[in-house]
Amino acid sequence: MVYLTREQEKILDGERGEVLQKCYRLLVKLGDVFGADRLIPISSAHLSGISYKSIGEVGLEFLEDFSVGASFAVRTTTNPCGVDLKKWKGLGVDERFVERQLRILNMLEKMGATLTLTCTPYYIYSPAYGEHLAWAESSASCYANSVLGARTNKEAAPSALASAITGVTPNFGLHLDENRKAEVVVEVEFTPVSVSDYSVLGYVIAKRVGDKVPFIRGLRCGKDELKALGASLATASPLCIFHVDGITPEAKFQETDGLEKIEVDGRDVRSVYEDFGGEDKPEVIFIGCPHLSTNELLTLSRTRNEKIFLCTSREVCNKLKLEGQVGILCDTCPVVSPLSERYERIGVDSVKSAFYLGSKACLMRREEIIHES
Ligand code: F3S
Numbered sequence: 001m002v003y004l005t006r007e008q009e010k011i012l013d014g015e016r017g018e019v020l021q022k023c024y025r026l027l028v029k030l031g032d033v034f035g036a037d038r039l040i041p042i043s044s045a046h047l048s049g050i051s052y053k054s055i056g057e058v059g060l061e062f063l064e065d066f067s068v069g070a071s072f073a074v075r076t077t078t079n080p081c082g083v084d085l086k087k088w089k090g091l092g093v094d095e096r097f098v099e100r101q102l103r104i105l106n107m108l109e110k111m112g113a114t115l116t117l118t119c120t121p122y123y124i125y126s127p128a129y130g131e132h133l134a135w136a137e138s139s140a141s142c143y144a145n146s147v148l149g150a151r152t153n154k155e156a157a158p159s160a161l162a163s164a165i166t167g168v169t170p171n172f173g174l175h176l177d178e179n180r181k182a183e184v185v186v187e188v189e190f191t192p193v194s195v196s197d198y199s200v201l202g203y204v205i206a207k208r209v210g211d212k213v214p215f216i217r218g219l220r221c222g223k224d225e226l227k228a229l230g231a232s233l234a235t236a237s238p239l240c241i242f243h244v245d246g247i248t249p250e251a252k253f254q255e256t257d258g259l260e261k262i263e264v265d266g267r268d269v270r271s272v273y274e275d276f277g278g279e280d281k282p283e284v285i286f287i288g289c290p291h292l293s294t295n296e297l298l299t300l301s302r303t304r305n306e307k308i309f310l311c312t313s314r315e316v317c318n319k320l321k322l323e324g325q326v327g328i329l330c331d332t333c334p335v336v337s338p339l340s341e342r343y344e345r346i347g348v349d350s351v352k353s354a355f356y357l358g359s360k361a362c363l364m365r366r367e368e369i370i371h372e373s
Pocket of ligand 1: 079080119139231288289290291311332333334335336352353356
C-alpha cells in the first residue's frame with residue numbers, strides 16, 4: 001500500500017481540485033499494483049502520445065477536458081508530434097490535421113510544457129546521474145536509465161501526464177536499486193560496423209533475454225550506438241535498462257559471477273535484416289529513429305538525395321544552422337506523422353521504426369543507404 005503524507009491525502013480527497021485528485025488516484029493505484037511504498041519527487045517528465053495521428057479526436061477531447069485548470073509542476077518536455085511545424089505546407093499535410101495538432105500543442109504549452117517535440121529530450125536537457133524522472137517514450141527512458149544513470153520507469157502517456165502535473169511518481173521498478181541489477185550476461189561475438197547493427201543487436205538481445213536485465217560484453221561504442229541499441233531493446237521487450245561492460249555508468253557495480261550467459265553472433269543479426277528487409281526498392285527513406293544527434297546530423301546532412309528524410313529535433317537542427325535545408329524533418333517522425341501513409345515501401349535504418357511501420361518497412365544499414373544515394 002502506498003504511504004501518503006497528510007498533504008498528499010488531502011490532495012487525494014480532492015481538497016486541491018479535481019485534476020490533481022484524478023492524477024493522484026491514477027498514481028496511487030499504479031503504486032498499489034506494483035508494490036510502491038510511497039510517492040517520490042521527480043525532476044522532470046517527458047510526455048508521449050501527443051501526435052494527432054496517434055491520439056485522434058478522442059485523445060484531443062480528453063486533453064481539452066483534462067487541461068482546464070491544470071498546469072505542470074516540473075520541467076515537462078514533449079515527444080514528436082504529427083508534423084514538421086515549419087515545413088508541413090510544402091510537404092502537403094492536410095490543414096485539418098495541422099489545426100487539430102496545433103490545438104494539442106497549444107494546450108500542452110499553456111500547461112507549461114516545453115515543446116521539444118523530440119524523442120531525444122536528453123540532447124536538450126540531460127538529467128544527472130541518480131535523478132528520478134517520469135519519462136514516457138521507451139527509447140528516451142531506456143537511454144536515461146542506461147546511458148545517463150538517471151531513474152525512470154517506462155511510463156505510459158497517462159502516468160507521465162499525471163506525474164508532470166503532480167511532480168511525483170510511485171516508487172517502484174527502476175527507481176529502486178534491486179531492479180536495476182544485471183540478471184543475464186550477453187556475450188557479443190561479432191563486431192557491429194553500423195549504427196543500424198546496434199539497433200538490430202538491441203532487438204536480438206530483447207528477444208533472447210525477455211525481461212532479464214542484460215549485462216552486455218564485447219562492445220566498444222559511443223552514445224549514438226547505445227541510443228540505437230536501447231531503442232530497439234525497449235521496443236521488443238518490457239526492459240528499459242541495460243548495462244555495457246566498461247561503458248555505461250552502472251556497469252561497474254554489477255555482480256556477474258554465476259549469471260546465465262548467452263551469446264549473440266553475426267548470424268542472429270543477419271536474420272533480423274532478412275526478416276525486416278525485402279526485395280522491393282523503397283520509395284522513400286527515413287533516417288533518425290530515435291532522432292539524430294548533432295554528430296549524426298552533421299555527417300548525414302552531407303548526403304543529398306530527395307528520397308531521404310533526416311529526422312531530428314529543431315534544437316539539434318538549429319544548433320548546426322541547418323534550419324530550412326531540404327530533406328531535414330524536425331518535430332516529427334514517420335511513425336507519428338501522416339506522411340508515411342502515402343508510401344507503400346519505406347526504407348529505415350532502425351528496427352524500432354521498422355517494427356512500427358510494419359509490412360511497409362524495409363530495414364537497411366545506414367551506410368548502405370548513404371552509399372546508394
Ligand atoms: Fe522517435 Fe519516432 Fe522512433 S518518436 S524513437 S523517431 S518511432
